[in-house]
Amino acid sequence: MSFLSLQNASLRFGGIVALDDVSLEAEEGSIFGLIGPNGAGKTTAFNVITRLYRLDAGDVVFEGKSLLHAPPSRIVKLGIARTFQNVELFPTMTVLENVLVGAHTVSRFESERSVRAKAQKTLDYVGIGDVARRPAAGLPFGTLKRVELARALVSKPRLLLLDEPAGGLNHGEVDELATFIRTLRDDLKLTVLLVEHHMNLVMRVSDHVHVLNFGRTIASGPPAEIQRDPKVIEAYLGGELEEAS
Amino acid sequence: MKLVPIGVVVAVLVALPFLISGYHQGLATYVAIYFIAILGLNILTGYTGQISIGHGAFMAIGGYTTVLLSADQHWNLLATLPASLGISFVCGLIVGVPALRLSGVYLALATFALAVSVPQFPLKFSKFLGGSNGIHAAQTKSHLWLYVVGWSCSALAFAAAWLLLRGRIGRAFRAVRDSELAAVSSGVSLPIYKTLAFGVSAAFAGVAGSLLVLVTNGYAQPGEFGVLLSLEILIGAAVAGLGSLWGVIVGAVFIGLLPSVAPDVPLIGSAHGQDVVFGLIVVLIMLLLPNGFAGFLRRFEPRVKTTIKSDPKTS
Ligand SMILES: Nc1ncnc2c1ncn2[C@@H]1O[C@H](COP(=O)(O)OP(=O)(O)OP(=O)(O)O)[C@@H](O)[C@H]1O
Ligand SMILES: [Mg+2]
Numbered sequence: 001m002s003f004l005s006l007q008n009a010s011l012r013f014g015g016i017v018a019l020d021d022v023s024l025e026a027e028e029g030s031i032f033g034l035i036g037p038n039g040a041g042k043t044t045a046f047n048v049i050t051r052l053y054r055l056d057a058g059d060v061v062f063e064g065k066s067l068l069h070a071p072p073s074r075i076v077k078l079g080i081a082r083t084f085q086n087v088e089l090f091p092t093m094t095v096l097e098n099v100l101v102g103a104h105t106v107s108r109f110e111s112e113r114s115v116r117a118k119a120q121k122t123l124d125y126v127g128i129g130d131v132a133r134r135p136a137a138g139l140p141f142g143t144l145k146r147v148e149l150a151r152a153l154v155s156k157p158r159l160l161l162l163d164e165p166a167g168g169l170n171h172g173e174v175d176e177l178a179t180f181i182r183t184l185r186d187d188l189k190l191t192v193l194l195v196e197h198h199m200n201l202v203m204r205v206s207d208h209v210h211v212l213n214f215g216r217t218i219a220s221g222p223p224a225e226i227q228r229d230p231k232v233i234e235a236y237l238g239g240e241l242e243e244a245s
Numbered sequence: 246m247k248l249v250p251i252g253v254v255v256a257v258l259v260a261l262p263f264l265i266s267g268y269h270q271g272l273a274t275y276v277a278i279y280f281i282a283i284l285g286l287n288i289l290t291g292y293t294g295q296i297s298i299g300h301g302a303f304m305a306i307g308g309y310t311t312v313l314l315s316a317d318q319h320w321n322l323l324a325t326l327p328a329s330l331g332i333s334f335v336c337g338l339i340v341g342v343p344a345l346r347l348s349g350v351y352l353a354l355a356t357f358a359l360a361v362s363v364p365q366f367p368l369k370f371s372k373f374l375g376g377s378n379g380i381h382a383a384q385t386k387s388h389l390w391l392y393v394v395g396w397s398c399s400a401l402a403f404a405a406a407w408l409l410l411r412g413r414i415g416r417a418f419r420a421v422r423d424s425e426l427a428a429v430s431s432g433v434s435l436p437i438y439k440t441l442a443f444g445v446s447a448a449f450a451g452v453a454g455s456l457l458v459l460v461t462n463g464y465a466q467p468g469e470f471g472v473l474l475s476l477e478i479l480i481g482a483a484v485a486g487l488g489s490l491w492g493v494i495v496g497a498v499f500i501g502l503l504p505s506v507a508p509d510v511p512l513i514g515s516a517h518g519q520d521v522v523f524g525l526i527v528v529l530i531m532l533l534l535p536n537g538f539a540g541f542l543r544r545f546e547p548r549v550k551t552t553i554k555s556d557p558k559t560s
Contacts, residue, residue: 101417107413
């Protein structure tokens with residue numbers, strides 16, 4: 001039994017088929033790369049797993065149980081946390097408060113003081129402890145992405161969904177991020193689903209890569225195999241993949 | 246929490262009744278009533294971002310609860326207050342459920358409908374609710390009693406709001422207002438927190454309604470709880486500034502005292518001019534303080550230092 005699976009998942013928006021009979025399985029403790037050109041359905045897959053979108057057909061199974069009847073606000077409680085491609089923070093709150101909201105499901109019986117300490121520790125862990133008291137609005141994009149990451153981590157997830165975490169980062173920072181994602185996985189015993197356009201990053205950190213194009217699976221396998229797959233190369237018109245190898 | 250401003254406010258409120266006439270004690274009680282109602286609306290609109298133009302309806306429910314329990318069941322007036330709180334809370338929850346499907350202007354209109362329709366109930370069921378003449382509580386109370394009870398309730402309401410909003414629940418409310426998407430993804434249930442806010446907010450309004458009835462010689466009448474009352478509470482909340490507990494007292498003083506000060510304004514204020522004055526001042530405040538008094542206070546808060554890197558070429 002796999003940790004997380006999509007089983008024949010299909011979802012359309014009017015005439016657009018965002019997911020077309022997609023099946024995938026992520027092993028516990030793995031870093032699972034989900035790639036594909038723009039509009040391939042990657043974010044849609046995240047939204048389906050977190051119950052923001054409802055599947056037309058198929059199933060999402062997490063630790064042996066279907067998620068399809070869980071309300072979206074229960075997903076975090078079940079152990080799945082995410083970040084957003086375009087950053088969804090609480091703009092009127094401070095960075096620390098943003099993270100405190102992330103601790104909502106794990107702080108019911110905890111004192112305010114110890115939750116705050118925990119949130120601060122999480123911010124330190126992702127390397128932005130010094131901006132804890134700043135308002136979230138107005139910080140650089142790369143910092144906001146880390147606030148989101150801290151907000152997700154503080155809920156103690158077992159499955160972490162990262163939607164383009166390298167957005168807004170320069171080359172050096174992308175390298176750091178690659179190491180950091182692996183450290184995260186090892187430190188916190190996480191399973192990571194990673195959506196990213198930075199091929200270099202995906203191929204370096206992923207144990208398994210799944211490729212979507214126009215909502216369909218076109219390849220799935222270890223990174224080395226995916227990089228050589230003619231269908232994948234065709235979908236990307238060669239460019240990005242060659243750079244990565 | 247700043248202890249000094251709280252101490253100052255409490256000291257003033259304790260000293261005040263010894264310094265002013267019974268009439269002015271009555272006015273000060275009105276301020277307390279508006280304070281509770283605005284505080285309640287602030288929890289709903291300021292914290293969770295759900296607008297209500299219908300809080301007069303919840304005040305009516307609270308007011309009639311108190312009078313009915315006093316007149317028919319001979320309850321002690323103080324004992325009616327928790328009952329009024331509970332009933333209004335439940336009514337708030339009931340309204341909050343359909344409100345989940347509405348937002349913005351649509352929610353405003355739906356709650357406005359509530360403000361219009363609830364005061365019609367006493368006319369429809371005049372046998373129980375006294376029709377347009379209203380019903381009368383079994384007792385009336387002195388100005389001083391009303392002042393003490395009104396401001397004690399305000400203090401309790403303030404403490405309750407502070408306890409509720411300072412931690413996990415208050416953050417969940419604000420999360421809902423800031424981004425429903427992020428709130429849900431952080432495990433905050435929108436239906437639960439949105440209806441909870443409606444319930445709490447209505448409970449505050451209900452108690453304010455009970456006190457309003459007591460301060461008007463124990464009479465509950467439909468006219469008391471008209472649309473205008475709902476609008477006053479909303480204006481008070483706007484003057485207070487949304488999402489801050491401190492602005493509320495200014496909003497309450499504004500709504501509570503302006504109508505009695507307005508007629509004294511020379512030229513336009515006299516003879517039916519007080520509403521004009523009121524309107525003008527509201528417009529002026531909205532122009533000058535778009536974020537209410539709370540926003541005004543925030544301007545004086547120490548800013549977080551932002552280090553601006555000086556560019557050697559330009560400096
Ligand atoms: N809520 C929605 N309503 C209508 N169409 C949608 C919606 N969400 C996604 N789509 C469509 O579904 C398709 C897949 O979108 P999705 O956001 O999943 O792509 P993606 O793989 O994340 O792309 P990108 O790399 O650009 O982020 C696109 O054609 C998109 O326009
Ligand atoms: Mg996307």
